[in-house]
Amino acid sequence: MKKLDVPQGTLDLMILTILTREPMHGYGISQRLAVLSHDHFHVNPGSLFPSLYRLEQDGKLKAEWRTSENNRRAKYYRLTASGRHQLEQRRERWNRVSFAVTSVLEGA
């Protein structure tokens, strides 16, 4: 099946959501995204890492180097309070957008 492009502006939302459960490294996030989207989304690292860096720079994420479960060193991203706040805002907005779009499509 052909992979879908991540819709504009939703990558940040998905990254923040994935990180609510536990801190995770970049590779883990991309794998998790593929699994949770039932393999519809495959995020290119060339898109993922710029997003991660920007979120970190904005203080939504905090990064630290840790040893992974497989004994590798990896950079783990953790949601900050500000990131959690932004996630709630973004999710709320997304819910409204998707509800609106779905309503239009089904009501037509």
Place this chain on the structure above:
Amino acid sequence: MTLLHRFGSIVRWIARRATAEQDLDDELQSFVDMAAADQIRDGATPADARRRAVIQLGGVEQTKERVRTARHGAWIDEFWRDVLHGVRQLRRAPVFATTVVVTLALGIGANTLAFSIVHAVLVRELPYPNPDRIVFVWFSPPDQPDARDGSTLQNYFAVRDRSQAFEFVGSTSAVQASIAVNPDDVAGGEPVAGPRIHATFPPVFGVQPVLGTWFTDADDPATAARKLVLGHRLWQQRFGGDRTVIGRLVRVDGQDATVIGVMPEGFEILNGETQFWTPSRWSEATMASPSRMLVVAARLKPGVTIPQAQAEMDVLAGNLAREFPQTNKGWSIHLESVYDTYTWRARTPLLLLQGVVALVLLIACANVIGLLLARASTRQQEFVMRMALGSSRGRLVRQLCAESVLLACLGCVCGIALAFAGLRVFMAQNPMTWLPRADGIALDPGVLTFAVVVSAASSILFGLLPSWTVSRRTPTPTIKSTTGMGGVPHRQLRGALVSSQVAVALVLLIAAGLLVNTIVRLSLNRPGIDPTNLLAFQVRLPLGEMVTPTGRDAGGFFTMTFSPRVSQIFGQIQDRLAAVPGVQSVAASVVAPATPAQFQMSVTATGQRPEADQVREPIGWFPITPDYFRTLGVAVRRGREFTTRDSLTSTPVAVINETLARRLWPGEDPIGREIAIDFVNDRPRQVVGVVADVRETSRQRDFAPHVFVPDAQLPLASRGWFQSPRLTMTYLVRTASDPLQLIGALRSAVSEVYRSQPIYGIKLMEDAMEEQLASWEQYLMLLGAFAAIAALLTIVGVYGLVAYGVGQRTHEIGLRRALGASTAAVLRLVLKQGLLLIGIGLAVGVTGSLAVTRILQGLLWGVSPTDPLTFALVTVSLAAAALLACYIPARRALGINPIVALRVE
């Protein structure tokens, strides 16, 4: 996120940049490792797994680049990296970098230097409150409505008393006096210049004394004449800046006078020479004098505009012409703002200068564009590589711009240094003598801002073009081959550069050529005296001893009697000087020769009925001693010159020049005729000689009428305030060899006659006449230097562009040679293109010059703005130089070994 927060994160990020870069490397590495581990777990071989992981990452460098550009403040980082990269690039190409920086420094330096002059003279605020309300009131003779002539007394009082437009009206006229700080010092020091001034003159300018007071209208004429206001410079130099100077008694021309005030620094009127002021008083008796020696200035009432005041003056001029037709018929009045009066003379030359340096900068930029283009081509591989590695096109353009900015910064710094050095040389030539307000020329913040703006503008100009051509490249075809460079758009751009540089340089050189032509003609246009081994110096007799005041005449005017000793002493000095060994001949005059006439009288031929409405033209009047014409080398055409026998007791005589003779008695012999000069108490004089015409200045095209009288025949009883110059005599000494060797002997000869009377103002006539040209020469040198820089840059630029073109075609030329092309054919191939471009440039340049040189009209003398000889000579010279610049690369093309050329591929 708040702005502050964002700013903080940018700062933090920049501070941690080095570690962040390492961090990114590590993270991507860890990503690849984890991806590879998963692949292995799924059954791939380790090598295969690694390959797939890297593919999944989608290129390490590209990802890094995207992360970098995604960050906040990325542009700062990028710019910084671009600058560092640029520095590395420039250090790798020192010849290129030096050439560009020197070229820019010349352009920017020339502009900064020129602007520092323009700024000080034309832009700077005048140091007066509300300068837009100050006007000068000029009188213009018939048919010359823009001429600036002075006012007669009658006219001054008419303007002052009858106009409604002005708050204050004041007038000034130049005098010289010797001021002795110590009242016991009878001789006094060297005379200094200072105007007699009407009491309301400073209020016109809104300037108050820094110490003491100014004259008041209420000052009684009898005592006011003994009051003195010092200029700031005189106060500093002769009175040591003494603040207790007010009330001090000094001697002015041998008479006691009280210092009542000191004017502030920078209060200059018309020139910076003014050193003191004494009040002027006039009476009805001198009202009818046709002499226009007053300069009148006025302050407009608030709310009155110059056109409104001008309308009033037009009416007044009409009234004056009816009331005083002898002096005013056909004359008009024109008002000029103080700014225009101060700057009109300098405006055209300075704007021209600024225009010329702007063109020099354009040529410099064109050169830099050429250099950058050539370099961009050689760096094509680098750009292609970087694009392949993920740099966007915009990124490359930004990088090129950063390099341009870097070059411009270096050029700016070096340019300012050059301007600083140039300014020191310029100021050392004492430009104050010919340039108003030149004392304020400096590299002040305004000028430096200008330099930075000019640099920024030029960096945009020469930075964008090459970037644009680079950005049009697509990576694929270029990466495959290296010979595809210098394609059609490149060649067109190069061609346009060559042609436009040649055109601009030609315009500049033709302008410079016309000005050089002018200076040559001016220096050949000698006044008509022989200045070789001719020394001039002045001797001044003290007024107090030589003049006895005799009260006032019916008109309330000061009267006086000159001692007969005046002409006796002057005569004895002349005899003593003539006896000094080595002296060939000596004469003296109240007015130095070959300078503008200081005194003008109206002269009428007796027997000719003076028409009531005839305009009395003032005529240059020169009291001289015997041997004057022989000493100066001026031919006596008819009759004789004065001798010692022409005295107060003999028949009054006069000598006139040829122009006056033609004016008074056209086609007739003037010898033996009688003339009347309106000098106080003068008697009708018999014309005994006619002499050759002498120019007053070297810029004077036509000759002015002159009348000469024996100094010994000036009436002793006199009146008026313009008599004291009779006590200053300019001696002219013609010697067999260098006159400067004789100064000691001449000095003691003078003191033998009259105590320790100092001689001053010692000058070689040769130098004095050079001085008149010096200001012109200084300006033209400056202009010529800039034109020469432009020409040099152009030649270098044309050479560079043609040589580069030949370099690009090495392969093609080698191929042609290998296929049997003759030497001539190859030469023709290379030269043809260059010749065409130069030809176009020359054609455009000549056309442009024909249109543009008209601006020069006012600066030229004896040369038409479209002088064919100048045009031809300059065009041919530039063409020859440009051809040479093409020929050298062409010769080199001939030397190309076909084998080597074909291997370039």
